Amino acid sequence: MSIINGVNVDQLVSTVEAIKANPSLANFKFRTKTDWVEGGYSITTIQSFYGAGQEDTSRTESFTVHGDEPNVLLGTNKGPNAVEAVLSALASCLSVGFAYNAAAQGINLDALSFQLEGDIDLRGFLGLSDQVSPGYSNIRVTCRIDSDAPKDKIDALVNHVKRTSPVLDIIQRSVPVAVVVEAA
Amino acid sequence: MSIINGVNVDQLVSTVEAIKANPSLANFKFRTKTDWVEGGYSITTIQSFYGAGQEDTSRTESFTVHGDEPNVLLGTNKGPNAVEAVLSALASCLSVGFAYNAAAQGINLDALSFQLEGDIDLRGFLGLSDQVSPGYSNIRVTCRIDSDAPKDKIDALVNHVKRTSPVLDIIQRSVPVAVVVEAA
Numbered sequence: 001m002s003i004i005n006g007v008n009v010d011q012l013v014s015t016v017e018a019i020k021a022n023p024s025l026a027n028f029k030f031r032t033k034t035d036w037v038e039g040g041y042s043i044t045t046i047q048s049f050y051g052a053g054q055e056d057t058s059r060t061e062s063f064t065v066h067g068d069e070p071n072v073l074l075g076t077n078k079g080p081n082a083v084e085a086v087l088s089a090l091a092s093c094l095s096v097g098f099a100y101n102a103a104a105q106g107i108n109l110d111a112l113s114f115q116l117e118g119d120i121d122l123r124g125f126l127g128l129s130d131q132v133s134p135g136y137s138n139i140r141v142t143c144r145i146d147s148d149a150p151k152d153k154i155d156a157l158v159n160h161v162k163r164t165s166p167v168l169d170i171i172q173r174s175v176p177v178a179v180v181v182e183a184a
Numbered sequence: 185m186s187i188i189n190g191v192n193v194d195q196l197v198s199t200v201e202a203i204k205a206n207p208s209l210a211n212f213k214f215r216t217k218t219d220w221v222e223g224g225y226s227i228t229t230i231q232s233f234y235g236a237g238q239e240d241t242s243r244t245e246s247f248t249v250h251g252d253e254p255n256v257l258l259g260t261n262k263g264p265n266a267v268e269a270v271l272s273a274l275a276s277c278l279s280v281g282f283a284y285n286a287a288a289q290g291i292n293l294d295a296l297s298f299q300l301e302g303d304i305d306l307r308g309f310l311g312l313s314d315q316v317s318p319g320y321s322n323i324r325v326t327c328r329i330d331s332d333a334p335k336d337k338i339d340a341l342v343n344h345v346k347r348t349s350p351v352l353d354i355i356q357r358s359v360p361v362a363v364v365v366e367a368a
Contacts (some may be wrong), residue, residue, distance in 0.1 A: 006222025011258055016310055026306040030268045034275035036296035038190025042279040044272040046264040051256055051306075058255040063264045067276030071242040072235055074195055074284065080230040080247045082277030082351045084214045088228040089273060090361070091218035092251030093266030095226040097309070100258065112220035120350060122210040122235075125281070126200055127348050132210075135353035139361045151367070158365050164311050166304060167266045168361060169319035175355050177274070177323045181342050183335070 007103035025052050040069035041078050073122075083136065086171070087116040093167035094143065101160055107153060111146035139171065191287035209236050224253035225262050257306075267320065270355070271300040277351035278327065285344055291337060295330035323355065 002009040019026045028051035034044040047062035048055060067082055069075025080088065091114040102109050117140050124134035145154060162168065186193040203210045212235035218228040231246035232239060251266055253259025264272065275298040286293050301324050308318035329338060346352065 006225070007258055015258070016312065019307060019310065019312060023307060023312075026310070026312070028304050028306055029301055030265070030271060030304065031299070031301045032268060032271040032275055034272070034279060034298040034300070036279040036283060036293070039283060040280045041190070042276050044275055046268050046272060049254070049268070051254075056254055056256060059261055063268075065264070065269075065272045065276075067272070067279070069280060070233070070235075070240055072240060074191055074199070075280075077243055080249070081214070082273045082280065083354070084216060084230050084233070084247075085249075085269060085273035085276060086351055086354055087214060087216040088218070088230060088249045088251070089266045089269035091216055091228055092226050092249075092269060094363075095218060095220040095251070096224045096253060096259075096266065099220060099223060101311075109220070114216075114218040116216045116218070118214050120212050120214065122212055123203060123207060124353070125348050125350050126203065126210070127285075127344065128200065128203060128207075128210070133353055133357060134348050135350045135357060136359050139359060141361060141363045142366060143363060144366045146367075154365070154367065158363070160311065162363055164309050164318045166309050166319040167270055168363075169308070169317055170267070170270055170355055171359050172361055173317060173319060174358050175320050175323060177325060177352060177356055179278075179325045179327060179342070179346055179352075181338070182326060182328045183330075183338065 004103040004106065005099045005109050007100055009103050012100065012104055027051070040067075040073065040075035040081070042067045083118060083120060087118055087139070090139070090141070090167045090171060091116055093165050094141065094161060097161040097165045098145070098157065102147070102157055105153065105157065107147060107149040107157060109145065109147050111144075113144045115142045116140065188287040188290065189283045189293050191284055193287050196284065196288055211235070224257065224259035224265070226251045267302065267304060271302055271323070274323070274325070274351045274355060275300055277349050278325065278345060281345040281349045282329070282341065286331070286341055289337065289341065291331060291333040291341060293329065293331050295328075297328045299326045300324065
């Protein structure tokens with residue numbers, strides 16, 4: 001069994017081969033359930049998903065995510081806020097992308113870290129200006145890669161991850177969101 | 185002091201008035217730091233941000249977010265994955281938007297919950313097809329609102345939140361992301 005960067009490369013290769021033979025195995029549906037508590041505070045649970053042709057059964061318990069706002073935004077700091085959670089998701093996604101693709105290419109990573117910062121003008125959220133987008137105007141990612149691989153291999157890895165990162169794509173592309181409201 | 189939905193409406197009104205008088209108070213910078221651990225597992229810490237004209241000092245400790253992949257995606261289920269975290273962030277954002285804007289309009293919410301599902305074809309992430317976007321192709325949000333407010337007020341609230349939600353905007357719009365890589 002070949003393990004690089006904590007990734008089972010044999011399993012990675014067999015997964016890719018299985019999807020090449022049956023592309024429908026690549027269709028996944030991820031899900032979350034969120035209950036508002038009060039003010040800016042909400043609790044999300046995450047457990048089930050569909051993928052590789054079946055409902056997943058590997059998670060015996062759900063994950064719980066707490067979201068809140070800081071005091072200056074009328075919250076009580078019970079968790080990071082939603083736009084901070086977006087940055088966290090982006091860095092988590094890039095982390096997986098670097099670790100897995102490096103493993104596939106035989107590149108050992110000694111360490112990998114990310115610092116992210118996003119600029120937002122809250123006049124959009126507050127409905128004070130139609131000229132201001134509610135979300136981030138810009139996001140900056142600084143990525144520090146510690147590896148003894150040659151620079152051209154690292155550069156190619158970076159370009160591959162930038163092309164294929166799901167969360168980077170979700171942020172950089174316009175993704176359709178359908179919102180349905182049910183009255184209780 | 186007027187509290188609706190757990191939101192201090194007096195503070196909300198005074199915040200909006202302060203920003204109308206000095207729009208630069210609405211400029212916020214949010215930040216995250218992420219360390220890859222191994223395989224699909226990473227740990228993000230979230231604490232500092234800039235906003236309302238200064239560095240925030242309200243958080244005495246950082247928040248910690250664990251990201252990982254499920255077994256079928258070569259991970260060890262130490263946390264939700266990055267695209268699940270995006271759905272969680274979206275629901276958290278909509279939750280804040282409903283609670284705050286309802287409070288501002290004098291609408292009492294008895295309960296509020298969200299179920300989200302996103303479709304993704306992992307051939308994009310795996311680099312198996314240039315025709316497949318790496319991120320979600322579609323996201324569906326089902327929102328359940330329990331309130332005795334009249335339907336037309338709830339409809340107007342929904343439309344306002346859909347126009348002004350930061351994370352909904354980040355997902356639906358194309359947001360520029362600059363990635364800089366530092367070799368260690």
